[in-house]
Every structure is written in structure tokens, then in C-alpha cells.
Amino acid sequence: MPTVIIDGQKVEVERDATVLDAAKKAGVWIPTLCYHPAVSISGSCRVCMVELDRGDWRQLITACNYPVRRDIVVYISSDRAERARRGVMELLLARSPESPELKELAERMGVKSTPYPTVTESQRSCILCGLCIAVCEDIIGKAAIGYAGRGVDRTVASPFRQPSEDCIGCGACAAVCPVGTIKVRVHEEQEEVEISPFKSRGKLLVCEQCRAPIVSTQVGEQALGKVEMNREEFRELMRLCPKCRRSKTAARLEAGNIDKQRGGRVVS
Amino acid sequence: MAGDEKLIESIVGRYDGEVGMLIPMMQDVQAEYGYLPVKQLRLLSKQLEVPLSRLFAVATFYSSFRLAPKGAHEVTLCMGTVCYLKGAGGICEAICKEFRVEPGGTTRDRLFSFQAVNCVGACALAPVMVVDGKYYDGATAESAIEILHSLEPAEETAETSAKETAT
Numbered sequence: 316m317p318t319v320i321i322d323g324q325k326v327e328v329e330r331d332a333t334v335l336d337a338a339k340k341a342g343v344w345i346p347t348l349c350y351h352p353a354v355s356i357s358g359s360c361r362v363c364m365v366e367l368d369r370g371d372w373r374q375l376i377t378a379c380n381y382p383v384r385r386d387i388v389v390y391i392s393s394d395r396a397e398r399a400r401r402g403v404m405e406l407l408l409a410r411s412p413e414s415p416e417l418k419e420l421a422e423r424m425g426v427k428s429t430p431y432p433t434v435t436e437s438q439r440s441c442i443l444c445g446l447c448i449a450v451c452e453d454i455i456g457k458a459a460i461g462y463a464g465r466g467v468d469r470t471v472a473s474p475f476r477q478p479s480e481d482c483i484g485c486g487a488c489a490a491v492c493p494v495g496t497i498k499v500r501v502h503e504e505q506e507e508v509e510i511s512p513f514k515s516r517g518k519l520l521v522c523e524q525c526r527a528p529i530v531s532t533q534v535g536e537q538a539l540g541k542v543e544m545n546r547e548e549f550r551e552l553m554r555l556c557p558k559c560r561r562s563k564t565a566a567r568l569e570a571g572n573i574d575k576q577r578g579g580r581v582v583s
Numbered sequence: 584m585a586g587d588e589k590l591i592e593s594i595v596g597r598y599d600g601e602v603g604m605l606i607p608m609m610q611d612v613q614a615e616y617g618y619l620p621v622k623q624l625r626l627l628s629k630q631l632e633v634p635l636s637r638l639f640a641v642a643t644f645y646s647s648f649r650l651a652p653k654g655a656h657e658v659t660l661c662m663g664t665v666c667y668l669k670g671a672g673g674i675c676e677a678i679c680k681e682f683r684v685e686p687g688g689t690t691r692d693r694l695f696s697f698q699a700v701n702c703v704g705a706c707a708l709a710p711v712m713v714v715d716g717k718y719y720d721g722a723t724a725e726s727a728i729e730i731l732h733s734l735e736p737a738e739e740t741a742e743t744s745a746k747e748t749a750t
Contacts, residue, residue, distance in 0.1 A: 452634070461636030463643040474639040475621060475650070481634065 320388045334365060334378040334389055343391055346400060346424055348407070348417075348493040349444035350379040354453050360444045360493075362407065362420075364399045366390040375399050397425075405429045411440040414494035440496045441471055447488035447497055457481045460488065460513060473513045484508045484517030484531030501528050522556035529556050590615060591626040602631055605641060609648060618649040646687070656695040656734050659713040660686075660727075663702030666710040670723070674710060675699055677724035682731065694736055 316327045319337040326341040333356075338345045349360035358380040366373045367381070368388035373395065390396055404421050409431035411417050421427070434440075445462070448471060452458040459482035463472040473479035486499040489510065500509040506519045508531045517531035529535070535553065542549070552560050594611045598604035608631075612623050619642050628635040642648045660678065662671050675686065678697065684690045686699035695714075705711050708720030712727050719730060 448636075458634030458636050461634070461640040463639055465644045465646075472639070474624075474635040479636070481636070 317383050318386045319383055320386075322389075322391050322393075328383055330384060331382045334367075334376065334381045334383060334387075335363060337383060337389075338365075338378060338391065345378050345391060346404075346420055347379055348420070348442065349446055351446055351450070351491055353491075354446065354449040356380045357445050357449065360407065360442060361403045362400055364396060364403065366393050366396045400424060401426050405431060407442050409433050410442050411494045411496065414440055414496065417442070417494045440494060442494055443469060443471065444493060445471075446491045446493065447471060450487045450491045455483070455485055455487050457483060459483075459515065473515060478515045479513060482510060482513065482515035482517065483533035483537065484510060484515065485534045485537075486510065503528065520554070522559050523554045524559045525556060527556040527558070587623060588626055591623060591630060595627070595630050600631065602633055605631065605633065605638070606645075609638070609641065613648060618652045621650075651689055652693060654689040654693045654696040655736055656715050657698070657713075658695045658731065659698045659700055659703065660722075661701075661703045661705070661709070661711040661713070662699045663706065663709075665706040666702075669709045671710040674712070674722055674724050674727050678727055678731065681728050692736065694734055695731065 317330060319326050319328055319334065319341075321334075321338055321341045321343050324341050324343070326337050328337045328340060335345055335347065335350065345363045345365065347360075347363045349357055350363065356379055358377040361377060363378040364375050365378045366389060367376045368390070373390070373393075375396070376389075378389075378391075401424060404424055404426045406429070407417060408421055408426065408429035410433075412429065412433045443462075448458075448461055451460055459479040460471055460473050463470050463476070473482065484499075486508070489497040489499045496512070498511045500511050501507075501519065502509060502516075506521055506528070507516050508519050508528070509516045517533055519528045520530055520532050520535045521528050530538075539550070539553065552563070555563060591612070594608050594615075597611065598608055608627065609619060609624075612627065613619055616623065624638050624642070625635060627633075628638050642650055658678075660666075660671060660675055662675065679685060682690045682694070682697070684695075684697045686697060689696045703711055703713055703718075705718060705720070708718060710722045712719045712722045712730070714730060714734070719726070722730075
């Protein structure tokens with residue numbers, strides 16, 4: 316197992332583990348934004364830069380995607396590494412100046428503001444890390460959004476910048492967005508869910524009892540397709556919100572017939 | 584509209600349905616229609632089993648792909664260093680304002696497609712505007728607008744708009 320020396324601290328990691336993995340093992344924090352264990356690593360945000368010792372010189376590398384294949388020495392809190400990360404953070408802040416998540420991370424890194432002009436509203440506070448695109452394609456399997464344009468005009472968009480037909484309204488993109496730019500909006504009166512800013516909308520599954528929104532109908536269908544349990548009881552429960560589901564199960568438990576229904580022992 | 588489907592099928596067939604040949608396929612679609620219509624991209628996406636978002640990304644990445652029909656005339660404004668110093672920026676703004684068009688876009692009446700490019704290699708004539716291959720030297724905001732107003736709407740546009748109203 317190769318050894319990584321991080322700021323003088325020795326850790327052993329599996330071959331091909333990343334510098335970020337090694338730092339985690341050593342208990343050293345490296346800021347990350349575009350890194351997410353669920354999707355393939357893109358190394359696009361550059362906020363995790365550290366210095367790698369190359370003998371007579373030091374190279375700046377991104378910790379999240381640098382594989383450890385031999386014994387290496389890295390510096391996380393060296394002047395140059397910190398300066399590089401702060402520089403990146405200043406650029407990111409210019410792209411997404413209003414994001415509370417980003418501001419919090421900046422503060423933790425000792426960056427108070429950005430000297431750069433901030434971007435226009437049309438770029439929608441996006442840092443173009445690509446996590447939303449990756450999660451939609453790799454995990455959800457829909458690829459409802461992608462990059463559009465090039466260079467300074469690059470944005471994340473749905474095809475033709477219209478509500479996407481491929482979007483199932485699951486909100487995975489919103490869940491992974493590190494700057495909180497993608498949001499799930501629930502329109503209760505229309506019983507619809509909207510993924511902002513892509514304007515994609517889907518019908519909501521609402522609780523049969525209390526009318527509370529549960530998930531989009533397409534997510535419900537996909538979820539039902541994934542479980543093998545195809546009993547009527549399960550389908551019935553799926554039509555209820557978690558709260559109503561719990562109270563219904565609790566009522567049944569009280570009545571003492573739930574285990575009988577499942578063919579098990581009656582617990583007294 | 585089975586014709587469209589057949590055409591896309593034949594384009595895909597030309598490249599043995601190889602997904603890696605997506606760009607040549609899109610070029611063929613554009614050669615056929617003059618631009619990339621939404622419907623055709625949708626068909627292509629379905630036949631290749633490539634997400635529509637990918638096709639859109641490719642179509643917007645390369646400036647030679649168009650998502651809207653070309654205008655009847657082609658207007659190129661040089662924004663190279665010399666032209667820019669001699670006022671091309673102001674000319675560009677004036678054209679955009681007068682015809683409600685953006686660089687890279689086409690006017691709403693499809694009179695012309697407007698492109699702001701980095702140098703047309705005629706710096707001695709700066710600022711230069713090129714209309715359908717004809718070079719206009721020493722352009723000003725006023726002269727440029729005058730030239731563009733004198734452009735004739737092509738018959739093609741008249742035909743398509745007639746067709747549109749007919750259907």
C-alpha cells in the first residue's frame with residue numbers, strides 16, 4: 316500500500332485511492348464542490364487544489380481525482396496551495412455571489428469577497444461544476460439537462476431551453492447542486508412539481524388522505540418498477556404521504572392484525 | 584410526415600448508426616434543412632438513443648450549427664482590433680438596436696443573419712461590413728443601417744411565410 320505524507324502526516328491508502336481519500340483518512344479537510352461519491356469525478360471546480368512534491372519542484376493538482384500509485388508527499392496548507400484554492404474560490408464567488416452554501420465555504424477558507432466582476436443574471440449563479448448533469452445521466456438515467464453554449468456563454472440547460480420531456484421531476488439535480496442554485500418548487504394548487512431554473516414540470520402524487528404532495532408521479536412509477544413487492548397493500552400505502560402511512564400502520568398495529576396480514580406471528 | 588423520419592433514417596444509415604459520427608450526421612441534417620429543426624433533432628436523438636440534451640449541447644457548442652433558419656442575406660460585421668478602434672462596437676450596437684437582432688442571430692423577419700466576427704482581413708478598409716460577400720468600407724452606424732434597410736427580402740422568405748399562413 317502506498318504511503319501519502321500530507322503536511323508531514325503519514326497515511327497508508329489503497330493503490331488508486333485519491334489524494335482526497337488519503338486526506339480524509341488523515342483527518343485533514345480539503346474543500347470540495349464538484350466532488351460527489353455517487354457520480355464519476357470530473358475535477359471541474361478546482362477548489363480542492365493541493366501541492367504535490369515532484370522532487371525539485373511542486374505541482375498543483377486537484378486532490379479529488381489524483382490517484383495515488385506510489386509513495387507521494389503532498390502539501391495542503393502550504394502558502395501556494397492555499398493561495399491557489401483561494402484564487403479559485405474568488406472566481407467561483409464571482410459566478411455565484413448570492414449562494415449561501417458557497418459563501419459559507421468561502422468563509423471557512425478565509426475568503427471574504429471577490430475582486431472580480433460578478434456574472435449576469437442569465438448565468439443563474441451556476442458554477443458549472445456539472446454535478447447535476449452527471450447525476451441526471453449516471454444515476455437517474457434520464458440526461459434531461461446538459462451543457463449548452465461554449466466559453467463564457469456556457470450554461471447548464473434543458474434541450475432548447477424548454478421544459479424537458481425527459482425530466483421526471485425527481486429533484487436529484489437540486490439535491491446535489493453544491494451552490495443551491497437548482498431548486499425544487501412545489502405548486503400545491505396545480506399539484507405540480509417544478510425543477511427551477513429548467514422550468515420542467517411534472518404532476519405530483521398527492522396523499523389520498525391529507526392531499527400533501529409526496530413525489531412526482533413519474534418518480535412514483537419508477538420506484539414501483541424497482542421494487543419486486545407487488546402487493547395491493549404496498550400500492551395502497553404508496554398513495555399516502557409518509558405521515559398518513561405511519562398513522563395508518565400504527566392504527567393497524569394497534570388493531571393487532573398487521574402481522575397476521577403478512578403471514579407472520581401475532582405479537583402481543 | 585414520414586418523409587422526415589425516412590430522411591433522418593437514411594442520414595443515420597450513411598454512417599452505420601455510429602454514435603461517434605453524430606457531428607457529421609448533424610451537418611447532413613443542416614445541409615438538408617438549412618438549419619437544425621427541433622423535430623429532426625428529436626428524431627435523430629430517438630434513432631441514435633442519444634439524449635436530446637447531448638444533441639443540444641453539440642448544436643450550441645459549434646458556431647457553424649444553427650437552430651433557426653438563416654436569413655435571406657448574410658451580414659458580417661468585423662470586430663477586429665482595427666475595426667473596433669474605428670468604432671465597430673458602436674455600429675454593432677446600432678444594428679442590434681435598429682433590427683432587434685443579436686450577433687449570431689437572425690432578424691425576426693428573416694431579412695438577414697447577423698454575425699460579428701473577429702477579423703475579415705481588410706483592416707485598411709476599417710470599419711468593414713460584409714453583406715452577401717460585398718465589402719463596405721469605412722462604415723458608420725448610419726451608413727450600415729441604411730445599407731441594411733435597402734436589402735430586399737428574398738422570395739424564399741415570402742414563400743415560407745405564405746406557406747406558414749396557409750397551414
